[in-house]
Amino acid sequence: MLNESELIEGCCKGNRASQKALYDHYCRKMLVVCLRYSKTTAEAEDILQEGFVKVFQGIKNFRQEAKLDTWITRIMVNTALNVQRKKMYLYPMVDVTQIILPDQELSLSGINFNELLEMIQALPQGCQIVFNLFAIEGYGHKEIAELLGISEGTSKSQFARAKSLLQAKLVKESKYYDRYGESKI
Amino acid sequence: MTDMESRKFEDSCKAAFDGAEVNPSDGVWTNIELDLEKSEGSRTRRSLLFYKMLAAASLLFALGVAGIGYYSIRNQDTPYVLSNTDNAISGLAGDAADADPVGAGRAREDLQDNAGQRAGERPDHGLASAESSTGQPVEPQKGQTSGSNGHHVSAFALQNILVIPSEPYLARSPIISFSEASGANPLVRKLPELYTLKDDEPLFDEEEPDPGALLLAQLAQEEMEYAALDKREAEDRAERIWTSVGFAAGGFSSVNSSVSSSAANSLYANNSSTVPDKQAKASGVAYSFGITVGAKLSSRWILQGGVNYLTQSSDYIATNVVGDNNFGTLKAESINELDKLQSADYNASGRLAPTFPYSVNNSVQFFSLPVQAGYLILNKKFSLQLNAGVSTDLFLQNTITPEGGSLEKTTQGSGADSPYRAVNFSGLMGTELSYRFGQHYRVALNPGLRYPLNSVYKTDIGIQSTPLTFDVGLRFRYIFH
Numbered sequence: 001m002l003n004e005s006e007l008i009e010g011c012c013k014g015n016r017a018s019q020k021a022l023y024d025h026y027c028r029k030m031l032v033v034c035l036r037y038s039k040t041t042a043e044a045e046d047i048l049q050e051g052f053v054k055v056f057q058g059i060k061n062f063r064q065e066a067k068l069d070t071w072i073t074r075i076m077v078n079t080a081l082n083v084q085r086k087k088m089y090l091y092p093m094v095d096v097t098q099i100i101l102p103d104q105e106l107s108l109s110g111i112n113f114n115e116l117l118e119m120i121q122a123l124p125q126g127c128q129i130v131f132n133l134f135a136i137e138g139y140g141h142k143e144i145a146e147l148l149g150i151s152e153g154t155s156k157s158q159f160a161r162a163k164s165l166l167q168a169k170l171v172k173e174s175k176y177y178d179r180y181g182e183s184k185i
Numbered sequence: 186m187t188d189m190e191s192r193k194f195e196d197s198c199k200a201a202f203d204g205a206e207v208n209p210s211d212g213v214w215t216n217i218e219l220d221l222e223k224s225e226g227s228r229t230r231r232s233l234l235f236y237k238m239l240a241a242a243s244l245l246f247a248l249g250v251a252g253i254g255y256y257s258i259r260n261q262d263t264p265y266v267l268s269n270t271d272n273a274i275s276g277l278a279g280d281a282a283d284a285d286p287v288g289a290g291r292a293r294e295d296l297q298d299n300a301g302q303r304a305g306e307r308p309d310h311g312l313a314s315a316e317s318s319t320g321q322p323v324e325p326q327k328g329q330t331s332g333s334n335g336h337h338v339s340a341f342a343l344q345n346i347l348v349i350p351s352e353p354y355l356a357r358s359p360i361i362s363f364s365e366a367s368g369a370n371p372l373v374r375k376l377p378e379l380y381t382l383k384d385d386e387p388l389f390d391e392e393e394p395d396p397g398a399l400l401l402a403q404l405a406q407e408e409m410e411y412a413a414l415d416k417r418e419a420e421d422r423a424e425r426i427w428t429s430v431g432f433a434a435g436g437f438s439s440v441n442s443s444v445s446s447s448a449a450n451s452l453y454a455n456n457s458s459t460v461p462d463k464q465a466k467a468s469g470v471a472y473s474f475g476i477t478v479g480a481k482l483s484s485r486w487i488l489q490g491g492v493n494y495l496t497q498s499s500d501y502i503a504t505n506v507v508g509d510n511n512f513g514t515l516k517a518e519s520i521n522e523l524d525k526l527q528s529a530d531y532n533a534s535g536r537l538a539p540t541f542p543y544s545v546n547n548s549v550q551f552f553s554l555p556v557q558a559g560y561l562i563l564n565k566k567f568s569l570q571l572n573a574g575v576s577t578d579l580f581l582q583n584t585i586t587p588e589g590g591s592l593e594k595t596t597q598g599s600g601a602d603s604p605y606r607a608v609n610f611s612g613l614m615g616t617e618l619s620y621r622f623g624q625h626y627r628v629a630l631n632p633g634l635r636y637p638l639n640s641v642y643k644t645d646i647g648i649q650s651t652p653l654t655f656d657v658g659l660r661f662r663y664i665f666h
Contacts, residue, residue, distance in 0.1 A: 028206035135195035
């Protein structure tokens with residue numbers, strides 16, 4: 001079993017076995033990242049494929065200042081954003097004026113990530129991207145605005161809408177579980 | 186809802202995805218591999234293209250350097266005619282003034298100072314003006330200074346100096362080339378020796394034409410002459426029309442000839458004569474000579490025709506003589522005489538007198554008009570061609586010549602009294618092997634066959650004779666151009 005440095009060195013030399021090993025090591029985790037930014041698995045796999053090609057082509061530039069998985073994740077996110085940006089050109093994000101947030105903050109502890117993933121994928125395009133960037137990747141609204149070419153206010157409103165939609169779904173799920181005696185939330 | 190409370194939701198979302206994994210399908214890696222191979226291939230192609238471009242650039246650079254070197258060396262040998270110093274200076278300074286009045290003024294002063302020094306020291310050196318530097322000769326003008334009047338040197342042959350002008354002028358016109366300036370000027374530096382010539386040696390007069398132009402004109406003239414020569418040679422090589430004269434000798438055989446029984450019974454057999462059969466079947470020699478004209482129809486096919494005089498001579502043995510009514514004159518026994526006997530309704534048997542066997546020569550002459558098509562198998566200096574055609578043979582006469590001197594020699598021309606057909610047609614076939622020994626001459630050896638398409642005798646004679654002739658001809662051909 002090769003360690004990470006050896007994998008990187010092999011990938012830098014274009015060694016196919018090293019590339020495969022690197023892929024095998026990170027593909028599952030990266031597919032989750034891609035799934036968060038896409039609507040379907042096929043779309044996510046396309047992003048994964050394109051992202052890994054970029055990884056192998058650009059791994060010579062990886063300076064090992066950050067963790068490898070962080071670097072690969074960033075590439076996947078950027079690849080996903082590039083794909084989604086084309087769609088956003090067709091359906092530009094706009095400010096959402098009336099957002100009704102629930103009085104009580106809901107907790108997601110114990111929720112199955114598959115269910116959460118389905119909820120995120122069900123969000124509108126702009127909301128999905130902004131939610132992922134802000135809530136999971138940890139970008140600020142200013143950075144998101146720069147990344148997506150939108151205003152900071154739009155980013156905030158899109159996130160608020162995403163959060164509202166998710167919480168509404170969670171409340172619905174909560175009532176469902178309350179009714180049938182199993183609470184996940 | 187506080188910010189802390191708000192952040193809990195995001196953190197819990199993030200935590201929900203920690204450690205989450207989903208297996209991608211197997212096709213993803215396959216597609217990644219394909220993409221990588223594709224990009225590696227295109228990278229290799231780009232590298233190849235880069236090296237190709239690099240090689241091409243290197244080649245161009247080498248050619249450029251070689252060209253500049255060659256041009257420089259040539260200019261050493263054949264310099265250009267230059268104008269005098271003052272004009273060049275004024276022209277140059279004037280150009281500079283147009284571009285930058287302030288900087289040009291200084292440049293003009295420097296240039297004129299330098300030229301003034303040179304006018305006293307080395308009057309034979311002029312200034313390479315802007316025009317001369319482009320290779321265009323500059324005519325001297327009136328009012329030239331005495332020192333520089335009438336002296337011509339090359340722009341590159343000068344002891345050239347590169348002067349970098351003052352900054353404002355430099356901004357618009359980077360380099361001025363002119364005659365040697367003082368060494369004190371820090372902006373002055375010499376060009377390489379490659380571009381210099383010895384002093385006081387005007388290379389050629391102004392009136393003398395440009396040697397390069399002369400050489401080009403001479404080359405063009407020579408090229409035209411060579412082209413004309415090539416054309417003439419090509420025409421010389423072509424054999425389109427020719428005429429030939431020649432003779433042929435060979436033999437003929439009439440073994441397949443026959444005498445019909447009815448004819449033999451009525452005409453000859455009753456007279457106990459065997460001459461018709463002997464004469465008709467006699468083999469002999471054939472001679473011909475004539476003139477032929479030929480033309481090439483295409484690269485391989487030719488057509489030729491002409492006129493020939495043809496003689497076929499054969500011997501047979503006769504055992505009778507033919508006499509007149511009182512046997513006052515005796516003639517050799519032949520088909521001719523026997524036919525006359527039958528036609529005259531004489532008592533043929535009474536006119537024939539047996540005698541000792543004697544030899545009779547029958548010589549038949551034709552005027553032949555052959556037309557043949559030929560196919561050139563080999564068409565070089567040595568040529569080989571196949572010929573085939575037909576010949577129209579006009580019977581001229583036949584001569585019966587008995588051996589010894591006691592019997593008269595008889596000649597029978599074409600007509601009713603002649604047993605021979607007036608016109609015959611023969612098939613011709615042969616080959617022609619020739620050798621060209623000059624622009625106009627070719628000698629050919631052509632063996633051939635001649636076979637009559639019908640009997641040479643008239644039909645009512647009752648004799649079928651188609652002598653097959655084989656002869657070998659020698660022809661001298663004259664080729665027209």
